[in-house]
Amino acid sequence: MVASKERRASILHLHLAGCSAKTISKQLQIPLKTVYNNVNRYKATGTMEDKPRKGRPKSATTKKIVKIVREKIRRNPRRSERKMAFEVGISARSVGRIVTSHLRLRSHKIRKVLEKDNQRSEKTEEKRSGRRQPPS
Incomplete structure (x- = not known):
């Protein structure tokens, strides 16, 4: 399939050469409506370029x-x-x-696991005494 800009250029070239819409349609194997739309667009605007798109341009996701x-x-x-x-x-x-x-990634927030009160007191005792207790 030919890109739309190339197709528009070829339609315009044939139109300016004096070919009829039906001839252009058969020669390029495109619908007659497409030929009429492109010719009317050229007559209205004087160019075959796309119109600028609406909306705010991207700024953060460049x-x-x-x-x-x-x-x-x-x-x-x-x-x-x-x-x-x-x-x-x-x-x-x-x-x-x-x-x-x-990037198609998933983020997560690292959460701390809650400890039981007796585990917390054992750890503080270990820190105070400077030695580790064997696991029970």
Whole structure:
């Protein structure tokens, strides 16, 4: 399949050469409606270029920033998203989006396991006395 810009250029070239829409359609093996749409677009705008897209341009998820985040994760996978965000200069939420959607990774928060009171008191006693007790 020919790319749309190349197809549009060939339609315009044949149209300016004086070929009819039906001839262009048969020669390029494309629908007649496509030929009419492209010719009308050229007549209206004077160009075959695409119109600029609507919406706000990406600022935080540029290829450069995604590459920086990927490199930071490669160097230290245990680094938090908050710290990476601070170092890169973007929000932690943007780093999270980059990690999940662009790098297809999943992040997690490291949690400490709760200890029972008797385990905690045994550890403090060990630290105070300077010796370890054998496990019971």
